[in-house]
Amino acid sequence: MPNDLMDKIEKHTIAVLVDNEPGVLARVIGLFSGRGYNIESLTVSEIDKENNLSRITVVTSGTPMIIEQIKAQLDRLVPVHRVRDLSDDGPSVERELALVKVSGAGDMRTESMRIAGIYNARVVDTTLTSFIFELTGTADELSDFISLMSKLGMVEVSCTGVVAMSRGPNGF
Amino acid sequence: MAEELMTGAQIIMKALKDQGVDVVFGYPGGAVLPIYDALFQQNDIRHILVRHEQGAVHAAEGYARSTGKVGCVLVTSGPGATNAVTGLTDALLDSVPLVCLCGQVPTHLIGNDAFQEADTTGITRSCTKHNYLVKDVNNLARTLHEAFYVARSGRPGPVLLDIPKDVQFNVGRYITPQEVTHKSYKPQVKPDIARVEEAVALLAAAKRPIFYVGGGVVNSGLQAAKLLTQLVRMTGYPCTTTLMGLGAFPASDPQFLGMLGMHGTYEANLAMHGCDLMVAVGARFDDRVTGKISEFAPGSKKIHIDIDPSSINKNVRVDLSVVGDAANILEDMIRLWKERQKRPDSAALKDWWAQINTWRKRECLRYAKSDTIIKPQYALERLREAIKDKDHYITTEVGQHQMWAAQFLPFDEPFRWLTSGGLGTMGYGLPASIGVQIAHPNSLVIGISGDSSVMMNIQEMATAVQCGAAIKVFILNNEYMGMVRQWQELLHGSRYSQSQLHGQPDFVKLAEAFGATGLRATKVSELDEVIRKMIETPGPVIADIAVDPTENCFPMIPGGKAHNDMLLGPGDKPESATPEDGMVLV
Secondary structure, X not given: OOHHHHOOOEEEEEEEEEEOOOOHHHHHHHHHHHOOOXXXXXXXXXXXXXXXXXXXEEEEEEXXXXXXXXXXXXXXXXXXXXXXXXXXXXXXXXXXXXXXXXXXXXXXXXXXHHHHHHOOXXXXXXXXXXXXEEEEEOHHHHHHHHHHHOOXXXXXXXXXXXXEEEOOOOOO | OOOOEEEHHHHHHHHHHHOOOOEEEEOOOHHHHHHHHHHHOOOXXXXXXXXXXXXXXXXXXXXXXXXXXXXXXXXXXXXXXXXXXXXXXXXXXXXXXXXXXEEEOOHHHOOOOOOOOOOHHHHHHHHOOEEEEOOOHHHHHHHHHHHHHHHHOOOOOEEEEEEEHHHHHOEEEOOOHHHOOOOOOOOOOOOOHHHHHHHHHHHHHOXXXXXXXXXXXXXXXXXXXXXXXXXXXXXXXXXXXXXXXXXXXOOOOOOEXXXXXXXXXXXXXXXXXXXXXXXXXOOXXXXXXXXXXXXXXXOOEEEEEEOOHHHOOOOOOOOEEEEOOHHHHHHHHHHHHHHOOOOOOHHHHHHHHHHHHHHHOOOOOOOOOOOOOEOHHHHHHHHHHHHOOOOEEEEEOOXXXXXXXXXXXXXXXOOOEEOOOOOOOOOOXXXXXXXXXXXXXXXXXXXXXXXXXXXXXXXHHHHHHHHOOOOEEEEEEOOEOHHHHHHHHHHOOOOXXXXXXXXXXXXXXXXXXXXXXXXXXXXXXXXXXXXXXXXXXXXXXXEXXXXXXXXXXXXXXXXXOOOOOOEOOOOOOOOOOOOHHHHOOO
16 A cells, blocks of 8 residues: 555544453553543444443544554453454444534524424424434535534524434345 | 352362363462362362562462463452552553452442442553452353463453352352353454465565564464474475564574564664564564554565454554454465465575674674673673573563573573563562462572562562472662663663662562562672572572673664664664654653
8 A cells, every 4th residue: 555545543433242251441541541542422322132242433633554443452452352443344324413503582482493303303392492312314414504503592502413324235 | 050159268179170270370368268268179270379469460470370270369359459450551562361260249239439449440441351249149151161271262352250259158050161162252264275375475476575473373372382493494484473472483593593673683673674574473462572553664565464453454464364363364375375386585585694694794683791790791691601401490580681692592482481561560480480380399490580670569579488399589789770771771861760779678678578588699700609509509599690790681673663774782882862752752
């Protein structure tokens, strides 16, 4: 690979299957901080109660050599079962969920409702002076929605970070 | 199998026995009293009482690295655990298999800032290969067996178990090692044979090849070293080793070029620089080895054989990687080399050796001899003569004496050379010697030391005296932190900031105060006699050798320079000033 390509910073989404045991998240995060890797987003949740497995999705960036290192370093953590680079292994689906609270009355309130409709955001809580919208989508869609809402009385926002899965019939 | 119920402390003893542990290095305290009680009531496992927990870990490293077995440490909670941290980090960097058992406050007090409580699993997460907090006595046996498995498999390393005191008292079920399999940790030990095939083809096509061998071959074991030697001799190619790899290939073999890297030989470094094929076996392209990365072995193809996939392409991009245990890979390489009837390109190889021999003629380890003052290199040459026919092990501390020992003492087999390579821990050598001596009670164990390093764990002399470890501490005393002084001389305008030691103890009296023997040589004429006495005197000995305080360690590749940019001696000035990006390197 030519040198300029080698130095190019790429963004990768990596899925990691781990034993759901105390400290496993600290191990993963400690690996990133200890070795100076970036974390753009990180989500973790139990996905298999019976086998006690959790899935971590981490969005990171670095040169191809760094990305390769990150995967190898993750893979050698003792409680890690599998590491998969969703950005390398063909097309994948990535989604985030955001909760956005908008307060206000009058035109702003109506306008926020109208834009929420355009984005297919759901209303999950309402009072006479506020809404909480729930929106799932790509990071870009969420970011567009949040920037519009910020002009319409947005008072609070909470995002999950990316969860992702490869397209096609094959499992993890 | 009938259920065997026992206390946590008894489970620990049984698991250690079943794992083949015959000695534990440790220090008691409140949170491990039940384990010490169980230890008291059995006779299979010997306990070596150290004087500081760091000493316990280094002693266990010495034991492990000189036997190929897992070393075992037992320390108490809080300060016991934090004192062990340096040793654990050392073992992690040098891939030494250890299991460290650590007491913890009872489970109901965890998180309450209880007396002698520390977040041990939190603190040691990044300095162990893996660690566990065992909260249920019924998981204790399984976790212990897993810990030993993780410590010794794949790339070995230290594993810590944090065991709350109530878990040591509670009664639970014991299970045997055979009943435990690890569900996620299964390192690849057998190579992808297509890659081995490719490696053999590259090996046969090379014109200027070199084997670059690291501590991974030592970790893989005696068989790997034997196979490596066989392959190197079959091909007739030159071989260099890293600091940690010394002994993996016989130093007495004419194909051995000596150690490479910052204080490696001229011929090894220039052969690395000029090679067209590098075969790295169990080595990790550490900065002490590569020098300036962008000028590292330019124009060479690189094969990297390693058990740890994360070592591949970490510092240097390689052309072909083969992941697996070195012994398996080397065996396959030898078999395929024979089956495919490969032959080295003998004409090219002849030219390559001719070139290497011109480099060898520089005699890069030559130093200015003296009749009036003991040169440290001379002291090591005399020591080498005195021990060459004796079954011996060498440990070192860290600094100039360590590099001189690596340059001047030959090792023909693995497990005989023990040094702190990755972490560079001053204070490693003395306790490590004790661990080696415990494992090999009838061998001669010599700890080459500097006068600064030896002070870092000098309290372990009491351990040696108590357990009857007849270690020989050979201090090259230059009244400086020699390597710090050398760097200050070469890179910081000879401003010797805090590197001279005043108020050092009289090492002869110090040895006597510990109940050991102290010897001293200040003149060249006294050296041989002191060495002879040191070897012949029973029990622990400190030999204080007053050496030339201004001697520097050469050859040297200054930080940020390439392999072909070496300083060969005191009169040798660098062609250009060390660049700023080189100055920041350590």
